[in-house]
Amino acid sequence: MVGFQGESMDDEKQLFARLHARMNELPARIKDHPYLVVSGKFPVPLVAVEVSDSAHVPEGMTALTLPEGEYVAFAFPRQQVGDFWSNVCTSENQAKYKIDLSKPRFEMFTSALQDAGRVEWYIPTK
Numbered sequence: 001m002v003g004f005q006g007e008s009m010d011d012e013k014q015l016f017a018r019l020h021a022r023m024n025e026l027p028a029r030i031k032d033h034p035y036l037v038v039s040g041k042f043p044v045p046l047v048a049v050e051v052s053d054s055a056h057v058p059e060g061m062t063a064l065t066l067p068e069g070e071y072v073a074f075a076f077p078r079q080q081v082g083d084f085w086s087n088v089c090t091s092e093n094q095a096k097y098k099i100d101l102s103k104p105r106f107e108m109f110t111s112a113l114q115d116a117g118r119v120e121w122y123i124p125t126k
Contacts, residue, residue: 001035002026002055003048005062012036015047028055033111037064039104066104071122072097078117088123098125 004015019034030050037046046064057063076084087093094101103124113120 001037001046001048001064001066002051002057002061003034003046003064004060005044005046007044009038009043009045012045012047015045019047019049022058022061023049025058025061026051026055028052034109035106036109037066037104037106041102064104066106067124069103070125071105072099072125073120073122075118075120078119081119084119084121097123099123100126 004018006012006015016034023029023032026049028051030052032049035046035048035050037048038044039046046062048062048064055063074084074088088097088099089101093099101123105121105123107119107121
């Protein structure tokens with residue numbers, strides 16, 4: 001994946017705008033829809049697109065390879081995103097779903113999901 005990394009979740013909207021403005025610099029895109037990848041205990045966002053392994057990383061952009069492994073998928077209406085994170089971050093639910101918030105997790109922004117007002121988060125398991 002190649003895209004722009006921010007310092008906090010407050011940067012998300014600006015990162016999407018920057019990626020959209022410079023998509024033409026990523027001819028090795030596998031898919032056009034962006035991903036929001038969040039890493040760390042104190043979430044750091046990366047807005048990126050999937051690219052081939054040999055893709056050039058343009059100046060100012062960041063490359064990331066998502067770790068292989070098992071992910072649990074959560075799908076829900078967009079208006080429930082706050083409730084989702086409040087619930088999934090509890091120790092009880094992390095144990096129940098065996099999720100590992102220390103690894104990068106991601107959301108895909110496909111036109112089908114956006115049109116339906118839905119969110120899908122993929123969170124790695126232990």
